[in-house]
Amino acid sequence: MENYSAFIDKPIEAREGEMPDPEKLTAYMSENFRGFRGPLQITQFPGGYSNLTFQLNWNGGSCILRKPPHGANIKSAHDMGREYKVLSSLKPVYHVIPAPLIYSDDLTVMGTPFYLMEKVSGIILRNKVPKGIELSPALMQSISTAAIDNLATLHNIDLDITGLRAMGKPEGYVERQVEGWIARYENAATDDIPAMTETASWMRANLPVENQPAFIHNDYKYDNLVLDPLDLSHILAVLDWEMATVGDPLMDLGTTLAYWGEEADSPALKPFNLTWLAGNLTREEVVSRYAVSRNIQEPDMLFYYVFGAYKIGGIVQQIYARYKKGFTKDERFAGLIYVLKACAENAQKAIQYKRISHFY
Numbered sequence: 001m002e003n004y005s006a007f008i009d010k011p012i013e014a015r016e017g018e019m020p021d022p023e024k025l026t027a028y029m030s031e032n033f034r035g036f037r038g039p040l041q042i043t044q045f046p047g048g049y050s051n052l053t054f055q056l057n058w059n060g061g062s063c064i065l066r067k068p069p070h071g072a073n074i075k076s077a078h079d080m081g082r083e084y085k086v087l088s089s090l091k092p093v094y095h096v097i098p099a100p101l102i103y104s105d106d107l108t109v110m111g112t113p114f115y116l117m118e119k120v121s122g123i124i125l126r127n128k129v130p131k132g133i134e135l136s137p138a139l140m141q142s143i144s145t146a147a148i149d150n151l152a153t154l155h156n157i158d159l160d161i162t163g164l165r166a167m168g169k170p171e172g173y174v175e176r177q178v179e180g181w182i183a184r185y186e187n188a189a190t191d192d193i194p195a196m197t198e199t200a201s202w203m204r205a206n207l208p209v210e211n212q213p214a215f216i217h218n219d220y221k222y223d224n225l226v227l228d229p230l231d232l233s234h235i236l237a238v239l240d241w242e243m244a245t246v247g248d249p250l251m252d253l254g255t256t257l258a259y260w261g262e263e264a265d266s267p268a269l270k271p272f273n274l275t276w277l278a279g280n281l282t283r284e285e286v287v288s289r290y291a292v293s294r295n296i297q298e299p300d301m302l303f304y305y306v307f308g309a310y311k312i313g314g315i316v317q318q319i320y321a322r323y324k325k326g327f328t329k330d331e332r333f334a335g336l337i338y339v340l341k342a343c344a345e346n347a348q349k350a351i352q353y354k355r356i357s358h359f360y
Contacts, residue, residue: 004229007133009124011043011055015330018044018052020065020110025056028109032102033116035061051083051242055119063101067114069328079242080113081105086167086241087117090215093162094154096237120237122226127271137279142233144280145289147225150235151256152293155214155249168246170213177251178203178307185314188321191337195344199310202351208303216252218243221259222273253290254304257283257356258312258343264359268335268342272312283357305356306347313343 022040029036041057042065054065066080080103087100099118107113125143129135135143159165182200189196217224219240228234260283261269261276270276281289283305291298316336323333349359 004123004133004232007123007130008121008229009045009226011045014042014044014054015046017328018069020054020067024109028104028106029056029058032104051240056116062119063116064098064119065114065116067110068112069322080115083242083244084115086244089162089164089167090241090244093157093164096150096235097241098237098239120226122236123229123232124226125222125274127223127274129274129277135274135277139232140274140277140279141281143227144275144286146233146235147222148281148286148289149293150238151217151220151253152290154217154238155252156294157215159213159215159246164215165213165246167215167244168213170210170246170248173213173247174210174251175207177247177311178207181307181311181314185310185317188314188318190317190321190324193341193344195341195348196310196313199306199344199347199351203303203307203310206303211248211250213246214249214252216245216247216249217241218245218252218255220252220256222275250299250301250304251307253287254301254306254308255311256308257286257301257305258308258346260286262357266342266345268338269346271339287356301356302350302354306350309343309347309350313340313347316340316343
């Protein structure tokens with residue numbers, strides 16, 4: 001078996017304008033983090049488009065810091081206290097997450113609330129194949145299968161025994177999500193995209209009956225999974241719980257499917273996941289595997305896939321709007337308008353062909 005320890009995900013120099021104040025953070029760590037001894041080194045993980053993730057290193061230790069981006073005003077998507085509470089509540093029953101360490105709402109430290117969590121070292125599959133790692137069809141099949149089995153495990157957690165039901169309001173979840181994401185998209189819109197308008201109307205007219213609620217991640221994809229360098233099909237941790245809640249699990253699966261680009265999809269969608277590589281389950285196979293893993297009847301995923309595509313379009317639009325307003329100088333954001341249009345196109349093709357795959 002291959003050992004990919006040399007390719008463990010590593011942070012880089014923090015981006016301009018996003019670096020926390022080292023002196024203030026050092027003072028905070030000295031007072032609040034047992035065993036901390038400076039000097040403090042701060043680096044940043046370059047992946048992700050939402051909350052910012054930094055690695056803190058010091059003499060004898062390290063951890064991860066999470067904070068909202070500058071200019072963010074979407075409270076539900078950047079609530080550090082809630083994300084910390086999710087990790088704290090979930091850790092005893094779902095072990096593949098980092099252990100939460102400290103939460104702070106002291107705005108004098110860096111101007112926003114933030115929290116610290118355990119550093120889990122491993123491989124993260126981002127938008128490009130890591131140099132030196134051969135992602136063979138057999139390996140991708142095992143990784144994709146493990147990813148879906150792990151999502152099914154999350155959805156099978158008993159909400160009442162664990163007390164997780166209190167983390168959300170499952171009644172009316174689907175309609176709230178549809179109306180909420182339509183509002184978020186329209187409030188952040190920078191361009192006229194008819195396919196987004198048409199998709200919003202279709203969703204309102206095709207709301208499904210709600211399913212039994214589950215604890216859901218809401219942003220489940222490859223670049224939020226930390227893989228074991230000794231066995232890439234073994235998931236060490238799931239990251240980025242900022243949108244996690246209690247709701248309809250098929251809405252969660254629909255978002256995952258919308259991120260799950262296939263070889264024939266628009267090139268603009270392929271940076272979401274390496275799911276387009278040979279060997280990965282197709283979107284239709286994902287649904288079949290998920291049903292088997294959860295021991296449920298295979299669901300009709302058309303509505304949920306369309307919603308997922310619209311939701312991702314809304315997320316992309318919010319980030320693109322921040323870029324257009326100058327709140328971030330990250331040039332990755334400049335091309336997000338094309339990603340938004342590709343999401344809208346996939347939603348419309350799914351509606352047109354009444355399927356979640358094979359549009360092209």
